[in-house]
Amino acid sequence: MAKIEVFTKFLCPYCSRAKALLDRKGAEYQEIDVTMDRAGFDAMVERAGGARTVPQIFIDGQHIGGSDDMAALEARGGLDPLLGLA
Known part of the structure; x- marks a missing residue:
């Protein structure tokens, strides 16, 4: 299975939606809460090419973007192959 990282903030509905999709797929992911973690937030922004919104999702190091x-990607049928489900 792919390594999935999801950068989130507390009470973020888009974060909840992204995690729910991954949960429905049975995908395990690492949630990185940057609500009170300035260094983590700055690292996320750098990795995400300047994107400052959450969630920011990475699959095997590839930046997917937000929810x-x-x-x-799921609607196009491209998510399952990245997750190793196809």
């Missing part, structure tokens, strides 16, 4: 980006 809407992952949902669009």
Whole structure:
């Protein structure tokens, strides 16, 4: 299975939506809460090419983007192969 990292903040509905999609897929992921972690947030922004919104999702080191980006990837049939499910 792929290594999945999801950068989140407390009470973020988009974060909840992204995690729910991964949960439905049975995918294990590492949640990195940057609510009170400035260094973690700065590292996320750097890795995400300047994106400052959450969630920011990485699969095997590849930046996927946010919740809407992952949902669009799923709609195109591109998420399962990245997760190792296809």
